[in-house]
Amino acid sequence: MLLTRSDVNKGHPAYYQDYARRLADETPGAFYIDQFNNDANPLAHATSTAPELYQQLEGDIDAIVVGVGSGGTLGGLQAWFAEHSPKTEFILADPAGSILADQVDTGRYGETGSWLVEGIGEDFIPPLARLEGVHTAYRVSDREAFHTARQLLQVEGVLAGSSTGTLLSAALRYCRAQSRPKRVVTFACDSGNKYLSKMFNDDWMRQQGLIARPEQGDLSDFIALRHDEGATVTAAPDDTLAAVFTRMRLYDISQLPVLEDGRVVGIVDEWDLIRHVQGDRQRFSLPVSEAMSRHVETLDKRAPESELQAILDRGLVAVIADNTRFLGLVTRSDVLTAWRNRVAQ
The missing domain is CATH 3.40.50.1100 (Rossmann fold)
Incomplete structure (x- = not known):
């Protein structure tokens, strides 16, 4: 299976029709069915x-x-x-x-x-x-x-x-x-x-702005995957780096909160994996606790947006809580998504 691009127009070499035609021309014995111009269609x-x-x-x-x-x-x-x-x-x-x-x-x-x-x-x-x-x-x-x-x-x-x-x-x-x-x-x-993982997945629909979540008027409105809704992808301190990497790939995310007894004890992101695995692939078997960042920026959901902005300006991820109850993470991408969804609605 060969993947083509969806962000280019007809006439571009990576456009799916042009790509298929070129592939047929370059492949001995290939037949280009061309459903867009074939009268048999x-x-x-x-x-x-x-x-x-x-x-x-x-x-x-x-x-x-x-x-x-x-x-x-x-x-x-x-x-x-x-x-x-x-x-x-x-x-x-x-x-x-x-x-x-x-x-x-x-x-x-x-x-x-x-x-x-x-x-x-x-x-x-x-x-x-x-x-x-x-x-x-x-x-x-x-x-x-x-x-x-x-x-x-x-x-x-x-x-x-x-x-x-x-x-x-x-x-x-x-x-x-x-x-x-x-x-x-x-x-x-x-x-x-x-x-099943898109149109019939409520979390994906919310991220695309296609299901509106009632706004709370606080920082929890910026959380894309809420932990209290069972949507946050998490890791435990004793999970392996290989398991964390698999979850990142599966759910198309760059960082996971590390939870122990319901508390956020760290955050692990792609850069943490790179730093600990580089030079020795066997280190994928290391526990998350050895790679995660223990410096966690936590904000109560009632904090002003300016405090969230200050954390994101430093390239960090914000942990949003309701008093001591973990609600979810907020990244720069989450903020942009929330703003876009408000316009779409």
């Missing part, structure tokens, strides 16, 4: 998906809600329904930040943004997408898409992904805008099993 939907939908709904479909990644689903369904059911409207569900809804509404390229929904939405117009045949386009935010997918699991027991959440959100909006009942089709087009 929409043909598969025109010869299988479309007639199946038509048969299951007994030839009576008022609207079909789709997303666009490669454009194959939209293009194939439109080609078939134009001949067999021209009354059927096509509705585009587009992640907020994608340019496709702008193209439908105005015929012009909009400004490309960013989105967390995976699998649909683009920063270019896929050649296979027949956007001129789209009746209405809905822009769906990450917040709406993710919460709809979570609700789908809670209410219907269907574990679907973020693309499904986007399509279902748009379908619900379309249905609610109608003056009479209509027969509307959309797709559960991706599984939710790859989102």
Whole structure:
């Protein structure tokens, strides 16, 4: 498996399509399927998906809600329904930040943004997408898409992904805008099993600003992973450095509080690991107590923000407590995340 970058646009050598094409050109005997330009893509939907939908709904479909990644689903369904059911409207569900809804509404390229929904939405117009045949386009935010997918699991027991959440959100909006009942089709087009640590994880959703935690008006508002909610990743003094490193990698964090009998007795970060392991990899078996920093900057949650700022200005991590009860850590990144989330809400 080769990883590509998600922060570059089409035409950049690290963009996933350009990367795949170059890899195919350089690999003897390789075949580049190219779903974005391969006519077999929409043909598969025109010869299988479309007639199946038509048969299951007994030839009576008022609207079909789709997303666009490669454009194959939209293009194939439109080609078939134009001949067999021209009354059927096509509705585009587009992640907020994608340019496709702008193209439908105005015929012009909009400004490309960013989105967390995976699998649909683009920063270019896929050649296979027949956007001129789209009746209405809905822009769906990450917040709406993710919460709809979570609700789908809670209410219907269907574990679907973020693309499904986007399509279902748009379908619900379309249905609610109608003056009479209509027969509307959309797709559960991706599984939710790859989102268990993201969309279905409350801590991750809070870090992304997609679940709002009630503000307390004190320093605890800056804690990303609260210990009293069971979210803080911790270490014990006798844990090995190898175990701590594994937790850092697993949870994508740079430091852990070291707790003993519920009290913070130290903090261990990546630099502590480097200093103690460098030159002798066998030292990964050392206990955390030999590597952790025992100098811990603790603030009561009612302290002024200026005291938190002073600690962070020195490159340190702040331990936030309620009297003597440990609540969590605050890093510079946590402060920035909290500020961003306030704007997003």
